Amino acid sequence: MPPKNSITSSAAYSELARQIKDWGRSLGFADVGITDTDLTDEEPKFLDWLTKGYHGEMGYMESHGLMRARPQELHPGTIRVIAARMDYLPENAGFAANLRDPNLGYISRYAGGRDYHKLMRNRLKKLGEQIDAWLIERGFTPSNFRPFVDSAPILERPLAEKAGLGWTGKHSLMLNHQAGSWFFLGELLVNLPLPVDIPIADDCGTCVACIKSCPTDAIVAPYVVDGRRCISYLTIELQGAIPEEFRPLIGNRIYGCDDCQLACPVNSGSPLSAEADFQTRQPLKLPSLLSLFAWDEATFLKQTEGSAIRRIGHKRWLRNIAVALGNAPANPDILCALKTRLTDVEVDGMVAEHIHWAITRQQGGLTTESRRTARLIRAIEKGMPRDA
Structure with missing residues (x-):
């Protein structure tokens, strides 16, 4: 059931989707995409990965079962996922210098600064608040949004892929023509029937x-x-x-x-x-x-x-x-x-x-x-x- 006083015009939802992407960029996200919650095709692959024990000691990967592939169960009422990416490649990363000298310690470049979880979650929360402000200003019911940044049982990469943020590379990380793979992902779950984006085709070709x-x-x-x-x-x-x-x-x-x-x-x-x-x-x-x-x-x-x-x-x-x-x-x-x-x-x-x-x-x-x-x-x- 749609919320009371909900938007009924598809044009209005299209306008809101454009606004969401503009707001996202103003909040520091490099890109924002929108998708539905259907990850049916991912469920057998995820279960096979778990069955083979590839998750090792990461028990949290299996503790919630297939809820990871069903955002609507994680946050009831969800019908769309707003996926966002934020670039993290630091200046003067010194990749070669670190790896060349075995007397230096190499730390993955995502971890050299502050933890990204809180920063991205706060930005997604602000995005949700901007969406609700837009709705309330027009007399509509707020969106009942909920932000996630690698903090709940949700398959982030498949959702980001469906939202058109990139494609999954052979290393299982997300790739984007503009940003490569040096970016974080976050999601905002909403109950709004926003128009969805078109996925990007796999572009790894024969590269291994x-x-x-x-x-x-x-x-x-x-x-x-x-x-x-x-x-x-x-x-x-x-x-x-x-x-x-x-x-x-x-x-x-x-x-x-x-x-x-x-x-x-x-x-x-x-x-x-x-x-x-x-x-x-x-x-x-x-x-x-x-x-x-x-x-x-x-x-x-x-x-x-x-x-x-x-x-x-x-x-x-x-x-x-x-x-x-x-x-x-x-x-x-x-x-x-x-x-x-x-x-x-x-x-x-x-x-x-x-x-x-x-x-x-x-x-x-x-x-x-x-x-x-x-x-x-x-x-x-x-x-x-x-x-x-």
Whole structure:
């Protein structure tokens, strides 16, 4: 049932849809699209992904069942999803510089600034308020909107794809001709029968650069990622010990991984973000692994305040850096730092296990330099924006 005093003219809804896109751009969104809630085609693919266990320890991916593919169940009354994207590529990202030097810590470029969730959710909330103000001004019932930014059981990428914001690449990330894949997604669920946008056709063609670039072979088939092998999963989502088979392949990536995005030719012309909150904070610019490893918990909490990095906690932070130190060239200072950390009375057993592994690697003089990393760096230097 439509709300009382609802709009009955399709022309009025078309006008509102145009206004929504204008308001979205004025709020800092790079693009806004509108789609219905039908994700029927995604349900079997999602269930197959879960059945194969590709979600690993991410139990939240299955805890709500198929509600993820049914926004109308998540927020009753929903008949349209307003999808928005916001570019996040920071200035002077230093991709090649970080990856080339195994003594530096590499942090996924989405996480160098403030956590995007709150910022985007507030912007979406403002967009919803502007929609309601437009409706109320004309004597209509408010929209009963609800914003989401990676904070509820909802399949964001398929909705954004249907809304015309881009297409899903073979690395399973959203791609856009103008922005590549360096953007965040958010949704506003509404009960308004707005006109929907036309999806963009898949434009990856025969390219498999992302698949070949993955250090751990996590992209097990085009468009399918085994999360259990993904470095982002291993360094962020995984609670316990990182399987030994993956540790040498992680290199100096201590929080997330951008390799599949860096190898993607669509990203060669990606724009830099103007959002101050998305710029890399100073302590995380070309950071020395040894300096990061020296942070006690209080320092970690202070330096990561408002950052997505804080969610992994100090123990997993040390775990990840220990692995990276084990992959670095043999260095007496690294060996000393590892052994010193073992004397910390608060050192966790899981962290200690990774430190012992790193000590063994350092004593054996092992490194993780590979031809694949060298090729990736050359590609970055050739194709990425100058300031990135």
